Amino acid sequence: MATAKKPATKETAAKKEAPKKHPEKKETLGAAKKEVKKAAASAKKAASAKNTTAAKKAESAKNTTAKKTTAKTATKKSAAKKNNSSLPKLEFRKDLFKRSVLYNIKTLYRKTMEEATDQQIFQAVSYAIKDQIVDLWLATQEAYEKQDPKTVYYLSMEFLMGRALGNSLINLTAYQEAKEALEELGVDINVVEDQEPDAALGNGGLGRLAACFLDSLATLGYSAYGCGIRYRYGMFKQEIRDGYQVEVPDNWLADGNPFELRRPEYTKEVRFGGYVTSYTDENGRNNYRLEGYQAVKAIPYDLPIVGYGNGIVNTLRIWDAQPVDCFRLDSFDKGDYQKAVEQENLARNIVEVLYPNDNHIAGKELRLKQQYFFVSASVQEAVAKYMRNHDDIHKLYEKVTFQLNDTHPTVTIAELMRILMDEYYLTWDEAWDVTTKTCAYTNHTIMSEALEKWPIDLFSRLLPRIYQIVEEINRRFEAQIRSRYPGNEEKVKKMAILYDGQVKMANLAIHAGYSVNGVARLHTEILKNQELKDFYELYPEKFNNKTNGITQRRFLLHGNPLLADWVTKKIGDAWVTDLPQIAALKDYAKNAKAQEEFMKIKYQNKIRLAKYIKEHNGIDVDPNSIFDVQVKRLHEYKRQLLNILHVMYLYNQLKEHPTMEFYPRTFIFGAKAAAGYRNAKLTIKLINSVADKINNDVFINGKIKVVFIENYCVSNAEIIFAASDVSEQISTASKEASGTGNMKFMLNGALTLGTMDGANVEIVEEVGKNNAFIFGLSSDEVINYENHGGYDPMEIYRNDPDVHMVLNQLINGTYSPDDPERFRHLYNSLLNTESTSKADTYFILKDFKPYVEAQKQVEKAYRNRSKWAQSAILNVASSGKFTSDRTIQQYVDEIWHLDKVVL
Ligand code: NBG
Numbered sequence: 001m002a003t004a005k006k007p008a009t010k011e012t013a014a015k016k017e018a019p020k021k022h023p024e025k026k027e028t029l030g031a032a033k034k035e036v037k038k039a040a041a042s043a044k045k046a047a048s049a050k051n052t053t054a055a056k057k058a059e060s061a062k063n064t065t066a067k068k069t070t071a072k073t074a075t076k077k078s079a080a081k082k083n084n085s086s087l088p089k090l091e092f093r094k095d096l097f098k099r100s101v102l103y104n105i106k107t108l109y110r111k112t113m114e115e116a117t118d119q120q121i122f123q124a125v126s127y128a129i130k131d132q133i134v135d136l137w138l139a140t141q142e143a144y145e146k147q148d149p150k151t152v153y154y155l156s157m158e159f160l161m162g163r164a165l166g167n168s169l170i171n172l173t174a175y176q177e178a179k180e181a182l183e184e185l186g187v188d189i190n191v192v193e194d195q196e197p198d199a200a201l202g203n204g205g206l207g208r209l210a211a212c213f214l215d216s217l218a219t220l221g222y223s224a225y226g227c228g229i230r231y232r233y234g235m236f237k238q239e240i241r242d243g244y245q246v247e248v249p250d251n252w253l254a255d256g257n258p259f260e261l262r263r264p265e266y267t268k269e270v271r272f273g274g275y276v277t278s279y280t281d282e283n284g285r286n287n288y289r290l291e292g293y294q295a296v297k298a299i300p301y302d303l304p305i306v307g308y309g310n311g312i313v314n315t316l317r318i319w320d321a322q323p324v325d326c327f328r329l330d331s332f333d334k335g336d337y338q339k340a341v342e343q344e345n346l347a348r349n350i351v352e353v354l355y356p357n358d359n360h361i362a363g364k365e366l367r368l369k370q371q372y373f374f375v376s377a378s379v380q381e382a383v384a385k386y387m388r389n390h391d392d393i394h395k396l397y398e399k400v401t402f403q404l405n406d407t408h409p410t411v412t413i414a415e416l417m418r419i420l421m422d423e424y425y426l427t428w429d430e431a432w433d434v435t436t437k438t439c440a441y442t443n444h445t446i447m448s449e450a451l452e453k454w455p456i457d458l459f460s461r462l463l464p465r466i467y468q469i470v471e472e473i474n475r476r477f478e479a480q481i482r483s484r485y486p487g488n489e490e491k492v493k494k495m496a497i498l499y500d501g502q503v504k505m506a507n508l509a510i511h512a513g514y515s516v517n518g519v520a521r522l523h524t525e526i527l528k529n530q531e532l533k534d535f536y537e538l539y540p541e542k543f544n545n546k547t548n549g550i551t552q553r554r555f556l557l558h559g560n561p562l563l564a565d566w567v568t569k570k571i572g573d574a575w576v577t578d579l580p581q582i583a584a585l586k587d588y589a590k591n592a593k594a595q596e597e598f599m600k601i602k603y604q605n606k607i608r609l610a611k612y613i614k615e616h617n618g619i620d621v622d623p624n625s626i627f628d629v630q631v632k633r634l635h636e637y638k639r640q641l642l643n644i645l646h647v648m649y650l651y652n653q654l655k656e657h658p659t660m661e662f663y664p665r666t667f668i669f670g671a672k673a674a675a676g677y678r679n680a681k682l683t684i685k686l687i688n689s690v691a692d693k694i695n696n697d698v699f700i701n702g703k704i705k706v707v708f709i710e711n712y713c714v715s716n717a718e719i720i721f722a723a724s725d726v727s728e729q730i731s732t733a734s735k736e737a738s739g740t741g742n743m744k745f746m747l748n749g750a751l752t753l754g755t756m757d758g759a760n761v762e763i764v765e766e767v768g769k770n771n772a773f774i775f776g777l778s779s780d781e782v783i784n785y786e787n788h789g790g791y792d793p794m795e796i797y798r799n800d801p802d803v804h805m806v807l808n809q810l811i812n813g814t815y816s817p818d819d820p821e822r823f824r825h826l827y828n829s830l831l832n833t834e835s836t837s838k839a840d841t842y843f844i845l846k847d848f849k850p851y852v853e854a855q856k857q858v859e860k861a862y863r864n865r866s867k868w869a870q871s872a873i874l875n876v877a878s879s880g881k882f883t884s885d886r887t888i889q890q891y892v893d894e895i896w897h898l899d900k901v902v903l
Helices: 008-017 024-048 052-082 094-109 118-147 165-171 175-184 189-194 205-220 329-333 337-350 365-389 393-399 412-423 428-438 456-462 464-484 489-495 505-512 521-531 533-538 552-558 561-571 579-588 592-617 640-656 678-695 714-722 741-747 760-767 779-788 793-799 801-811 824-831 844-863 865-877 884-896
Strands: 151-155 159-162 199-201 224-229 237-241 244-248 268-272 275-280 286-291 294-306 313-323 400-405 439-442 453-455 502-504 516-518 543-545 626-631 665-670 704-708 726-729 751-754
Touching (some): 094 118, 094 175, 118 165, 118 175, 118 294, 118 313, 151 365, 159 313, 165 189, 165 294, 175 189, 205 294, 205 313, 224 365, 294 365, 337 365, 365 400, 365 456, 400 412, 400 428, 400 884, 412 428, 412 505, 439 505, 456 502, 464 489, 464 505, 489 533, 502 505, 505 533, 516 521, 521 760, 521 779, 552 714, 561 592, 592 714, 592 865, 626 714, 640 665, 640 678, 640 704, 640 801, 665 714, 678 704, 678 824, 714 741, 741 751, 741 760, 741 865, 793 801, 793 844, 801 824, 801 844, 844 865
Parallel strands (some): 151 400, 224 313, 400 439, 516 543, 626 665, 626 726, 726 751
Antiparallel strands (some): 159 199, 275 286
């Protein structure tokens, strides 16, 4: 076992103390919470008995207890203030925690601390922490029951959560104490944290945004559920073999997930296929039902989402699929053996794996099944939960709102209509009124290959009743368009939900949603004026912007403890829950001592990353070099190719002018490519081939190093951001809806080298042009070329010798002596018009020289250490806008209108 241990005597002593059964619960729960519980129970009883006096009495008892608890928090708060902290502090009993860990090791594994493996220690620690979380979770649910706040259901195919242990400890305000407690047990908390597999139920920014949102919702005290799928296999693990990406299944549940809670009591049934029949009920009403369908059981697993220091614990509910009573005898009797087996297979397949595509839709039937599966279960449960405490389904929207994270969960609209009409017998108009006040849609991309469309035959076969409803929505919508634009069939063609044999999910989401938002100001403007122009004209009131954000709790407080401590020492810790306060750091930007301190911290973080790189890649990198980093999904529009072509160009320069001024640079890449994305995977191979050649060329004396970090994921991202000097955000202007990595770099004091795209625009606005490096075509210029032509990459290739040389090196074996043709596709994508696709779709050659220029400015700026430090500090200090707390507050104020809950 790698974990350092203290002598056994201490542990044996501790073990002797080990309690029988989690007694810390009793002690940490505390009398106050128990009283609340009791009072709440009697309030409920009294209310249901309609005994007003008793109810009032119980209610007032409840209030006093609540007050008591608040008072307790208040004292804690003021105690915290004395320590120069404005933050709340939750109680954490080190001694109980230690006992609980030892006890868990004994009961879970029949082992002692010395015998346990690191993984077993991780499990034991996690269960101990979960115990504490569960108490808060219960109290939160109680508060919600009592206060009956409106709840947002954030419906998302993806939640890229990363690890839970460290983050939960941070939000329980117990990280430091847990670290010390583990130290006393002879255990290093970092080793323990490293045992946890990332919960990688997402691809990239869209899934990570959902995770940051959950953190902010809990921290701000809003009632919220994340609703998604419990994929057996999350985002694949990337291995690099011989420079190529190899996808390895991510069996994240292999050792079990200590944080999850199975909730079979909330099982729902989800139905696929079959046919619709109609019948007239006793009231003479015509109703519809599905027959001959295949059913799957949806079983929820709950994961706790701990708010920062406020005792609130929300829920991420992810659904598992199980077959419904498979191999029932009557199936055999009816000769339905085939059907029974099919149902079993359906259940097995549905939650098997996350589709590894980012900004691209695979269009596979199983994907639509996944979508309907988790949407149907989540909507059924949301409606059932509402009806447990309310009696008028017409007012569902007063207490429930569904946020559709991209078009993936758009079937929510038709599923809610179905439930309202077929199960609650609302009329079409009544159901439509409720639905259109309950569903809201976020658009995350303008990339056309990511806009979901389903073939009608597939859709109607898989979801016959849902399709029927969509058909009717479309029929009415077309009529609406025709009456608004008489004779304008062009409009119908562009806006209809059903057109050309396809179901267009975005059109459905916009037509039925009460809000449509983009994720950065520029993106929303492009939606309004280009991509969704017709819809904006029809429904201007629905459109709004919500610039993305990130949680500073994970990406600074947890990921970069050195910088976090430094910031707190300088300006106090209010930034943890109120990031704009970090602006107070601006006062230190010009302070020479502060600059030195900042640069030393950056250096320490670069050493940490250098170690990681040595361990994982076997490459030595110099922490004194500029760490120039591009980590994100691999996609042509993100232009990793532009970055590596520039490296090839620099290398040519160094070869040609060996004595030229050059500041040592480490180019760091991290990126997963969708398994079937040829050019993306080839770009990974190119980066690794360039790395191999340059890193091993003694002639350039280590001035350039290129590193491709294997398996970029949330947990290594935290280490990477902390160590970065330069943040590469070089997408083709107009293509990156927002970007959120850009914000994480900024928060950690890296300077942005980027195009005026997505949230870069707002980042530069906050920090000032002088503290970033901006280059390249504007989004207007790009869109103009796209609409009217006029760009010829061949011309650049012919006239620019540097570009010429670099491109030729793609096909003359410089980086692939064994197969000079290897990179031909990349070369072709830049120069040759292959069949219908345009040459250099992403304007790489057009932006090449401006990028080279901007890179020169980076080097020049870095030479001035004090100036660089000033800019870096200003970046940290200007990151206040980009907290997801701000984003969520805007969703709450302008879209969801939730009520704040206090414990
Ligand atoms: C991605 C965008 C990013 C954006 C995230 C989160 C999709 C479909 N979109 O620019 O590409 O930051 O969403 O909004 O994955």
